[in-house]
Every structure is written in C-alpha cells, then in structure tokens.
Amino acid sequence: MTEEPSVDQLADYLRGTGWIDTGLMWRGAGIWALDSLEVLLPGSSGVEDFPQRVSELLRTVSRAEGRPADEVRRALRHPAVDEITVRRDSTLTISEGASALQGLRSFIRESARAVSEGPHLRFPKGEPRPVRDLLDAVDLGPGPQDLPGFSLLLDVRGHLGRPSHRAVSLQVRDAARALAETVGNGGASFEDVALQGVSLECCSALARLAGEDDEAFEFSFRWAMRVPGLDRPVADGRVEKIGFAAGSGEGLRTGMRRLSRSGVSGPARAAGMVDGLHDEPGSDDRWRARLSGEVAPAHGARRGRTIWVRFPDQATYERVVRRYDRSRPVRVRGELTSRDGRIELMVDNSGGAS
Structure with missing residues (x-):
C-alpha cells in the first residue's frame, strides 16, 4: 500500500505551484484556489477519510497541471x-x-x-x-x-x-x-x-x-x-x-x-568572482583563473556565465590572486580563443585585471 503524503507536503506543493490558501474552511478542511479551481486540504491526516480526500485533491491538481495524478503524487513526495x-x-x-x-x-x-x-x-x-x-x-x-x-x-x-x-x-x-x-x-x-x-x-x-x-x-x-x-x-x-x-x-x-x-574568437569582456586558479611553472599552461559572472562578446547577443581567463604575466595574475583571497570581483577584457578546445579570454596588458 502506498503511503499517503503528509498534510505539510500537500501544503508545500500547493503553495509552490501557485495555489492560494483562501483562509476559508469547509468541514475542517482548508480551501485552496487556483484560477477557477478549488481543492480541500485536510487539517489533519487523522481524519477518517484522509486517503479519499487526498485522492480528490490530487485529481484536481493533476487536471490543473495536465499530467497524471501518479506523477503529481511522486513529485510532492520527492520535493527535491x-x-x-x-x-x-x-x-x-x-x-x-x-x-x-x-x-x-x-x-x-x-x-x-x-x-x-x-x-x-x-x-x-x-x-x-x-x-x-x-x-x-x-x-x-x-x-x-x-x-x-x-x-x-x-x-x-x-x-x-x-x-x-x-x-x-x-x-x-x-x-x-x-x-x-x-x-x-x-x-x-x-x-x-x-x-x-x-x-x-x-x-x-x-x-x-x-x-x-x-x-x-x-x-x-x-x-x-x-x-x-x-x-x-x-x-x-x-x-x-x-x-x-x-x-x-x-x-x-x-x-x-x-x-x-x-572556433570562437573576437573581443570580449568578463566580470565576476574567481572560483578557480591554475598555474604550472615551467610549462606553457600558466596564469589562468576561472571567472564566474558574465562574459560579454563585443559582437553578438549571447552571453556566458563562466570562462577561463589567461593573463599576460605573473604580476597581473598575482593581482587576481589577491582579489580572490579577499573575495573581490574581477573585471577584464581581451580576445576570445578556443585553445585546445577550451574557450578562454586572453587578456593583454591593456585589458588589465581590476
């Protein structure tokens, strides 16, 4: 036998999917409304006909959502x-x-x-x-x-x-x-x-x-x-x-x-918080930071949320590290490239890191 959802689970689901608690009662149940529909939410799971009331509520909610009642039941019992x-x-x-x-x-x-x-x-x-x-x-x-x-x-x-x-x-x-x-x-x-x-x-x-x-x-x-x-x-x-x-x-x-x-190319700017750092001394893969915030190309309407930024020298990279240590945002500009498949923003000396 399938365990019935609790009153709190039902209330959370109704509230989260747009139903409004009218504050009115009928035979111990609260009246909730959505557009022209109404459902009765039992005040307690201890009422004798609780399973029947839940089934009636789910039928109405499923009609409002256009999906089977079993799917609604699964969703409210697994709210995460x-x-x-x-x-x-x-x-x-x-x-x-x-x-x-x-x-x-x-x-x-x-x-x-x-x-x-x-x-x-x-x-x-x-x-x-x-x-x-x-x-x-x-x-x-x-x-x-x-x-x-x-x-x-x-x-x-x-x-x-x-x-x-x-x-x-x-x-x-x-x-x-x-x-x-x-x-x-x-x-x-x-x-x-x-x-x-x-x-x-x-x-x-x-x-x-x-x-x-x-x-x-x-x-x-x-x-x-x-x-x-x-x-x-x-x-x-x-x-x-x-x-x-x-x-x-x-x-x-x-x-x-x-x-x-x-590939991907062209001027762009990026601003946000650094949430990753990378530097491999002695290799070509140096002075990079992962920026999460906004990436805006100079041409084109699409904007991204994250990007790896490569800096021109140790001094610029260390400025970024200090801002990272202080939880300060970073703003840069440069040229987009897709080096080794990874899309990066290559910052030149004029693009800085502020």
Whole structure:
C-alpha cells in the first residue's frame, strides 16, 4: 500500500505551484484556489477519510497541471527532484530509442562538464569522477504519457559540490534553449552559443534525439520544490518547454561542422568572482583563473556565465590572486580563443585585471 503524503507536503506543493490558501474552511478542511479551481486540504491526516480526500485533491491538481495524478503524487513526495523530460510525437524503434537515450546522456555529461570546467568547444576525453558520479545518480523515470521519450530525475540534494545537480539542470535548459533558438534562426549565431557552455558534442547529442527521420522533439523542465539551504519552496508550478522543429537534427549537425571550423574568437569582456586558479611553472599552461559572472562578446547577443581567463604575466595574475583571497570581483577584457578546445579570454596588458 502506498503511503499517503503528509498534510505539510500537500501544503508545500500547493503553495509552490501557485495555489492560494483562501483562509476559508469547509468541514475542517482548508480551501485552496487556483484560477477557477478549488481543492480541500485536510487539517489533519487523522481524519477518517484522509486517503479519499487526498485522492480528490490530487485529481484536481493533476487536471490543473495536465499530467497524471501518479506523477503529481511522486513529485510532492520527492520535493527535491528536478525532472527533465524529452518527448517525440512519433514512435521510436528500439535502435532509435537506444541512440536517443545515449544522446541524452551525452548532453547531460557535456552540461555537467561545462558547469565544472567552463565552456569548451571540445572537452578532453574521459569523464572526470565528479561528472561520472553525477551521471550515476540520475534516475530514469516514467516516460511522457502516451508519447515516446524519457524522463530524467535529478535529486538536487545529491551533490553539494561542483557540479551540483541543480546547476547541471539549469545548464541543460540553457544549452537546449540556446541551440533551439539558433537552429530556429537558421544557425546564424552558432559561434556565440559556445560561450553558454554548448560544445560540439552537445550539437551531436541533440541531433540523435531527432532520429533517422529528423523528427521534432521537445524538452520540458519541472523544477524541484525544495533546494538544500532554502527553507521555502522554489518552484512556481510552471513547466518550461523548449521545442525543436522537424529538421532540427540536420541543422544541429550543420552547426557542429561550422563551429568546428570557425572556433570562437573576437573581443570580449568578463566580470565576476574567481572560483578557480591554475598555474604550472615551467610549462606553457600558466596564469589562468576561472571567472564566474558574465562574459560579454563585443559582437553578438549571447552571453556566458563562466570562462577561463589567461593573463599576460605573473604580476597581473598575482593581482587576481589577491582579489580572490579577499573575495573581490574581477573585471577584464581581451580576445576570445578556443585553445585546445577550451574557450578562454586572453587578456593583454591593456585589458588589465581590476
């Protein structure tokens, strides 16, 4: 027998998904409202017909959200899970399904590496241990109702280091949105999306979701109700959807080829907090810092959140280290480059570090 959710879990879910406590009561139950709908929240789990009241509440909530009551029940009993769903309108063969699921795994992996290592055109081979641990912690949930596809469940309590599950969920969303917009615009700004953590493998991975017939597909994101460190619900009940039209697979593959030829270049500036330092005396890999904040190219509308910055000399690097030690922000400007696959901002002497 499935354990019923508690009154507190029900109240948290209603509050977090936009329902309003009207303050009115009916037979000991509180009346909550959303648009033209109303539900009765029992005042206690001790009432005799509690399971029946919960079932009635869930039926109404599921109607409001357009998904089965069992999915609502699972979400409110697991409030710290981000759910990422990918669906297609057409059926998948078993071979297409295996390829699509592998593509989805690759997309999650590339997003996790972008969070932990900064934007790259190509990441070095292999899966760093923190990324592998995160992938092993992602659960495969029930697919979309009556549609071919997959649901991934990421418990945001699962990893409090880098990369965190919530940061990866958000990166998956941002990368998918950037690629959908770029493909929808004819691929005019593929060079820009790389700053948002979109690697060449991201393009290839999403192309696999389209399948051999290059079908349309869609991402949807339903966010965890609670995140560690926050005492209040953080979701608002809205499901974010990102669609890729039929033919997007070929557009993604074209973008991948174009991005591999052109790389990333041009003037840019960056500002934010340093959260990583790197210096290897005696090698060519010296005087770098990872900056998290905002990266803004001089040309193009896309902006990134993180980037590795390379400094021209020891003195400039040491100024950055001092600002890092004092938790002070850093502002730099220079030229973008994609050295060894990693996207960097090369600061010259005039770009400084203030």
